[in-house]
Amino acid sequence: xxxxxxxxxxxxxxxxxxxxxxxxxxxxxxxxxxxxxxxxxxxxxxxxxxxxxxxxxxxxxxxxxxxxxxxxxxxxxxxxxxxxxxxxxxxxxxxxxxxxxxxxxxxxxxxxxxxxxxxxxxxxxxxxxxxxxxxxxxxxxxxxxxxxxxxxxxxxxxxxxxxxxxxxxxxxxxxxxxxxxxxxxxxxxxxxxxxxxxxxxxxxxxxxxxxxxxxxxxxxxxxxxxxxxxxxxxxxxxxxxx
Amino acid sequence: xxxxxxxxxxxxxxxxxxxxxxxxxxxxxxxxxxxxxxxxxxxxxxxxxxxxxxxxxxxxxxxxxxxxxxxxxxxxxxxxxxxxxxxxxxxxxxxxxxxxxxxxxxxxxxxxxxxxxxxxxxxxxxxxxxxxxxxxxxxxxxxxxxxxxxxxxxxxxxxxxxxxxxxxxxxxxxxxxxxxxxxxxxxxxxxxxxxxxxxxxxxxxxxxxxxxxxxxxxxxxxxxxxxxxxxxxxxxxxxxxx
DNA sequence: AAGATTTGGTGCGTTTTCGAACGGTTTACA
DNA sequence: TGTAAACCGTTCGAAAACGCACCAAATCTT
Numbered sequence: 375x376x377x378x379x380x381x382x383x384x385x386x387x388x389x390x391x392x393x394x395x396x397x398x399x400x401x402x403x404x405x406x407x408x409x410x411x412x413x414x415x416x417x418x419x420x421x422x423x424x425x426x427x428x429x430x431x432x433x434x435x436x437x438x439x440x441x442x443x444x445x446x447x448x449x450x451x452x453x454x455x456x457x458x459x460x461x462x463x464x465x466x467x468x469x470x471x472x473x474x475x476x477x478x479x480x481x482x483x484x485x486x487x488x489x490x491x492x493x494x495x496x497x498x499x500x501x502x503x504x505x506x507x508x509x510x511x512x513x514x515x516x517x518x519x520x521x522x523x524x525x526x527x528x529x530x531x532x533x534x535x536x537x538x539x540x541x542x543x544x545x546x547x548x549x550x551x552x553x554x555x556x557x558x559x560x561x562x563x564x565x566x567x568x569x570x571x572x573x574x575x576x577x578x579x580x581x582x583x584x585x586x587x588x589x590x591x592x593x594x595x596x597x598x599x600x601x602x603x604x605x606x607x608x609x610x611x612x613x614x615x616x
Numbered sequence: 617x618x619x620x621x622x623x624x625x626x627x628x629x630x631x632x633x634x635x636x637x638x639x640x641x642x643x644x645x646x647x648x649x650x651x652x653x654x655x656x657x658x659x660x661x662x663x664x665x666x667x668x669x670x671x672x673x674x675x676x677x678x679x680x681x682x683x684x685x686x687x688x689x690x691x692x693x694x695x696x697x698x699x700x701x702x703x704x705x706x707x708x709x710x711x712x713x714x715x716x717x718x719x720x721x722x723x724x725x726x727x728x729x730x731x732x733x734x735x736x737x738x739x740x741x742x743x744x745x746x747x748x749x750x751x752x753x754x755x756x757x758x759x760x761x762x763x764x765x766x767x768x769x770x771x772x773x774x775x776x777x778x779x780x781x782x783x784x785x786x787x788x789x790x791x792x793x794x795x796x797x798x799x800x801x802x803x804x805x806x807x808x809x810x811x812x813x814x815x816x817x818x819x820x821x822x823x824x825x826x827x828x829x830x831x832x833x834x835x836x837x838x839x840x841x842x843x844x845x846x847x848x849x850x851x852x853x854x855x856x857x858x
Numbered sequence: 859a860a861g862a863t864t865t866g867g868t869g870c871g872t873t874t875t876c877g878a879a880c881g882g883t884t885t886a887c888a
Numbered sequence: 889t890g891t892a893a894a895c896c897g898t899t900c901g902a903a904a905a906c907g908c909a910c911c912a913a914a915t916c917t918t
Binding site: 800819 | 899905
């Protein structure tokens with residue numbers, strides 16, 4: 375197994391030499407829909423480097439069951455920020471939103487490797503910085519964007535992290551991610567569809583016009599993606615690729 | 617200058633030995649109201665360990681001037697997460713919201729010290745983890761709390777970081793922090809005052825009943841504070857102190 | 859002391875989103 | 889193939905927050 379063999383962009387970007395400290399510890403792993411990768415308050419077992427599929431970090435209220443999405447992770451990064459930062463558990467829930475597969479490494483192994491290889495550590499910290507920026511902009515989005523804009527933002531972010539133009543997800547699901555009403559998602563979806571930006575079928579949304587979605591999302595989309603390119607050296611946003 | 621001489625809680629909590637690597641590089645520094653400690657997109661010059669006063673990290677939209685507060689930092693921590701994570705600049709704005717004073721260290725010095733002393737680095741990373749949790753819960757607050765609840769949450773967080781029970785701030789200021797209308801703050805303030813939780817005078821809010829504010833803030837307050845205690849070993853929330 | 863400025867209080871109508879509910883359609887599976 | 893479940897579309901009134909605008913009171917300036 376070598377670095378070129380993985381489809382994880384972060385591993386590619388750090389180069390074969392840096393990645394080589396991790397490779398022996400990887401095991402391939404399916405990411406099944408809904409699978410919890412980290413459970414709030416419990417020790418983190420593995421860090422996952424997705425190669426396909428999308429995972430999200432879900433912020434939970436202590437009580438009352440309120441929740442919103444704090445960030446998305448796909449093949450551009452890894453889960454387990456907490457471990458990279460030296461912790462062993464986090465108050466958030468991390469779960470698979472779009473199925474795929476990953477390479478994973480045991481948390482204790484990752485700690486050992488990081489401890490020995492500070493060059494590698496600093497690469498992983500760079501991604502932790504990106505997640506922090508992403509979460510900060512999620513806060514901005516929740517505070518200032520309208521439902522329709524939040525939806526456009528989420529679709530763009532998700533689109534960046536998958537291959538196809540089609541997302542398998544329900545309105546119910548989106549409503550939880552965006553922290554809004556299910557019926558609200560239905561309406562916003564219609565608006566976007568009416569403008570020809572997406573096409574929605576039952577349990578499925580197809581991205582038709584990224585530019586248009588960016589126009590709708592406005593300033594809600596872009597900063598974390600720009601920072602990714604600056605820090606990692608690979609374009610994050612789809613239209614910036616080849 | 618030794619660690620006991622500082623009023624910064626993080627420096628106290630890490631112990632004199634760990635802090636000793638930083639102390640020679642510190643210079644005292646006033647934190648004047650409105651002073652920018654980090655400017656978006658520009659190299660960070662100093663990391664600040666506040667001893668009095670409160671600083672906030674402000675998340676900016678690329679255009680349109682929208683902004684919200686991503687997190688608060690007082691004497692329980694330090695600014696310059698980005699530097700601790702190995703970066704040199706961030707897209708956020710960090711500025712003084714409540715005047716006070718701090719010890720500061722040049723960013724490049726901090727980088728050197730961290731590079732040499734990994735035990736110290738891991739302490740500082742621990743606080744980076746806390747800021748990340750705080751921002752995540754800010755996102756939750758913006759998404760799910762009502763104005764009045766957001767206000768209660770903000771007052772509690774600020775109260776934790778100062779000595780007195782009195783805050784010098786205007787409705788206008790709060791409206792920007794919370795990402796809401798100025799008139800909305802006025803109304804919410806009246807509600808809280810009507811319940812006897814605070815007392816508001818021109819440009820000034822006095823905290824009367826913390827318990828009551830916690831009841832209003834509900835699940836919007838608490839998680840980052842609990843985590844602080846778990847990770848740093850000192851109580852963050854006021855009512856948990858002696 | 860007079861005037862300018864900042865800050866707070868209030869009252870519109872409007873927009874956005876909510877909560878709850880119902881019914882129809884598609885899909886899954888027994 | 890039929891029945892149950894999941895999903896979507898739509899409706900209703902209500903709540904929350906908005907933008908805007910105006911005035912009063914407190915404070916600062918000179």
